[in-house]
Amino acid sequence: MTVTAPDQLVSADPRDGRTLGQYPVHGTAEVSERVDAARAAAPAWARLGHAGRARDLDAWRRLILRRVGELVRLISAETGKTRADAQLEVILVADHLRWAAAHAGRVLRPRRVPTGMLMFHHTATVEHHPLGVVGVIGPWNYPAFIPVGPVAHALAAGNTVVFKPSEYTPAAGAWLVATFAEATGRPDVLQAVFGRGDTGAALCRSGVDKIAFTGSTETGKRVMAACAENLTPVLLECGGKDAVIVDRDADLDSAADAVVWGGLANAGQTCIGVERVYVHQDVADRFTETVVDRAAALRTGPGPDAHIGPMATPGQPGIVLDHIRDALSRGGRALLGGPESVRAPYVSPVILADVPEDADVLTRETFGPVLVINRVRSAAEAVERANACAYGLGAAVFSRTQATAIARRLRVGMVSVNSVLAFAGIPALPFGGTGASGFGRVHGPEGLREFTRTHSVARQWLRPPVQPLSFRRSDRTMDALVRLVRVVHGAGRSGPRQPGSR
Known part of the structure; x- marks a missing residue:
């Protein structure tokens, strides 16, 4: 959480308002200075080659892990998330950093391609060169893990980076940038700028060679519009309304456990979190009862024994409340909790059923600990309903016999089969969505190539007859x-x- 003033951001713990740090709001001039410094540092960073950059990224990762307790406490304090959720975030940071450093050389090395009959007297090579300077605009819900994805891949590919953390989590962003400089001795290779939307817009217009943005779809549209002024390419990882399909032959106990965690962990503030569940009518009663029982056992509030912490931003409880009320006004049923579950900054788990498909809670990001369970007559109907949403980020399928076939029919960027959110924990898998969830990919080989320019070379080696x-x-x-x-x-x-x- 951040208390704002015109010229500074005051980072505060959303649980008790305790001040964690103060950060300047950077304007156009300060953003330009940092981009210029990153531009000047880019050639030397690129000349290090993949092996040299890997050594620096590994040094950064080792420093993060030596000070893991410090980062966990900072993430937990600034977002309000539980210690266990913060620990999981740091584990993912380390794993993805290691993958990018270890595999950039292999993924981005020049490769030969066939030349075809007409150009038989040539050799053809595809090369990947750094873009130069990449701007990264991060979110507040996972202030370390999510931005480290594009930051690590951009750095591993040979770019320098200017990173704007969310105005709600500047402390986590500052910590990442400071530890990189400490580990590598290269303060201009990864720099931070702080501020709100105006600072992000300045970064978009600063002449960087690409912007990687994670956040809401509406803000993503504004980022894209600002980048369009200079034809700056953009990678957008926007919102989600992820669905889970539970077929009649699913392991219901496993599915219920996964749905409860996938929808309620981090207080539901996860772009790939479970928000919609479509369960086959033959098993709906048993599945729903299990979900309600497990969600009811969770404790919401402060303290080390809590499973669910507060909403990290001041406006989020109101959005959650509006979605709950809209669903109930349209005929939906509350199986657990309801409007009374919203006691800002906390929201206790809410389980809804029989909600019309045009309700806000099924068409817009709720970003809170709210699950909607609707029963369907078949897997085909579940797929149809899941694909009807404008978002297309992630999904999950639970079935013993048809899971893979069902997964292939979902219009999303990522699917977990008989688990939830697993794709985010696999560094080699590309991460991103389609439709209102954005475009482009971070993580994996595709994530590395996102931050390069493709360079095609044809060399004549024989004088043709x-x-x-x-x-x-x-x-x-x-x-x-x-x-x-x-x-x-x-x-x-x-x-x-x-x-x-x-």
């Missing part, structure tokens, strides 16, 4: 090539003469 790429070519040469192409492509040795041919 005939040269079609010359004004010295003859009609006889071109006719012979056409006949050869017909044979190679299975069209026969001859065909009807074309008008005007010689």
